[in-house]
Amino acid sequence: MNIRKKFPIFKKKAFINSCSKGALSDEVRQAYDDYLTDWQELGSPWDLWVNKLEELRGAFATLIHAHPNEIAVTTSVSASVNAIASSIDFSGERNEVVVDDFAFPTTAQIWHAQKGRGATVMHVPEVENSIPLSFYEKAITERTKIVSLTHVCYRHGVMQDVAEIIKIAKQKGALVMVDSYQSLGTMPLNIKEIGADFLVGGTLKYLLGSSGLGLLYTKQELIKQLNPSSSGWFAQADIFAMDIYANTPSPTARRFETGTPPNPNLYAALAGIELIQSIGLEKIDAQRREITGMIKEGVMQRGFHLVSPISPDKHGPMVSVRSNNVELLVQLLEEDQVIVSSRDGNLRISPHIYNNADDIDRLMDGLSKHKDLLI
Ligand SMILES: Cc1ncc(COP(=O)(O)O)c(C=O)c1O
Numbered sequence: 001m002n003i004r005k006k007f008p009i010f011k012k013k014a015f016i017n018s019c020s021k022g023a024l025s026d027e028v029r030q031a032y033d034d035y036l037t038d039w040q041e042l043g044s045p046w047d048l049w050v051n052k053l054e055e056l057r058g059a060f061a062t063l064i065h066a067h068p069n070e071i072a073v074t075t076s077v078s079a080s081v082n083a084i085a086s087s088i089d090f091s092g093e094r095n096e097v098v099v100d101d102f103a104f105p106t107t108a109q110i111w112h113a114q115k116g117r118g119a120t121v122m123h124v125p126e127v128e129n130s131i132p133l134s135f136y137e138k139a140i141t142e143r144t145k146i147v148s149l150t151h152v153c154y155r156h157g158v159m160q161d162v163a164e165i166i167k168i169a170k171q172k173g174a175l176v177m178v179d180s181y182q183s184l185g186t187m188p189l190n191i192k193e194i195g196a197d198f199l200v201g202g203t204l205k206y207l208l209g210s211s212g213l214g215l216l217y218t219k220q221e222l223i224k225q226l227n228p229s230s231s232g233w234f235a236q237a238d239i240f241a242m243d244i245y246a247n248t249p250s251p252t253a254r255r256f257e258t259g260t261p262p263n264p265n266l267y268a269a270l271a272g273i274e275l276i277q278s279i280g281l282e283k284i285d286a287q288r289r290e291i292t293g294m295i296k297e298g299v300m301q302r303g304f305h306l307v308s309p310i311s312p313d314k315h316g317p318m319v320s321v322r323s324n325n326v327e328l329l330v331q332l333l334e335e336d337q338v339i340v341s342s343r344d345g346n347l348r349i350s351p352h353i354y355n356n357a358d359d360i361d362r363l364m365d366g367l368s369k370h371k372d373l374l375i
Helices: 026-042 046-064 077-086 105-118 133-139 162-170 263-279 281-301 326-335 357-369
Strands: 071-074 096-100 120-124 143-148 176-177 198-202 214-218 319-323 341-343 346-349
Touching: 026 263, 046 071, 046 214, 046 263, 071 077, 071 143, 077 105, 077 176, 077 198, 077 214, 096 105, 105 120, 120 133, 120 281, 133 162, 143 162, 263 281, 281 319, 281 357, 326 341, 326 346, 326 357
Parallel strands: 096 120, 096 143, 143 176, 176 198
Antiparallel strands: 071 214, 198 214, 319 346, 341 346
16 A cells, blocks of 8 residues: 555645654545534534544553543543543642643643642653653652653654553552654553553544544542542433433443533544544554664754654654754745644654655755754
8 A cells, every 4th residue: 555645745745744743544534524524414413423532442441452441532631630630639738730741731831720629730850852750750649640741742752651650659559641743653551561540542643633632541449439520411321311400420431521522523524534543553564663773863063953762662743853043943844845843942754654764864954954043
């Protein structure tokens, strides 16, 4: 299968920016069209749409080796983290949230918003693009209620060994949430092996779907102990009970859901995940290692400052390079049809399964052309 042919953007552009948004495939475009056709021809096919929701729940579960009952389908990572936070009691002695400084702002901001509910937020600092395990050993104590971890950082692509950090957290009896948005869809991820209590992510980047769709995994043993105060009719044990006198949460992770699902996004997500699964996460991971290897080699050969670690075990699908004027660099590369992005003074280059050596050659030509913007 020539996967690249399914993504029309490559007819013109070297698109290497999946950390921001996955490219649009013919399949996902068709999925949106199918949604419109169903809506137009069937009018109000709610059973079909609820079935799509359940299909997607199953697809998310398969992706991370969880049970469908452990999956809530949400509308963003923010919605997932808010649902988790709303189910946690911060009134006792154990009221600390430990947040790593690799966090995407939304997760840290949501934890800070819990201060009014009794939470204290502790940050684990980053030193030269790394957070040593010893920092977690110091930060996580008997007062820690939950540790909020980032698998791959959105600023430079550094990947943490979350399983090792989780072992530390578990010794202290803390809950752990992992944000997998920058890794999901690029490598095999077995939630049972990782051992997290919660995992959040979404479909718009490496899962090749749309915005407005997230996932929330919650470990089976925990579900019934957690009563989110964010709720709604899709969170009820019986969605169609229509009971206005009580909140009766679902016995499954569906209790973290709220209202009517974003139906068009379900179609797109299913098509995107199907594409990923048809290739296979092992193959995607192998290609991630190879293509990020090409980028790192090209950057180092030219004497530019590689911010990401050299080992592919220590970074995700994104590689970052230091620039002295990254906004201008992104703009000039775009003028030459090379699409990348920036954060924190770094040029973010984030290939996916559809990228090839030709894209990397075009990128390297662009970097050489604008070498005065690189350090
Ligand atoms: C690691 C990570 N978490 C969360 C988000 C944002 O999630 P959402 O907008 O779905 O709340 C992003 C977006 O780039 C991200 O990279």
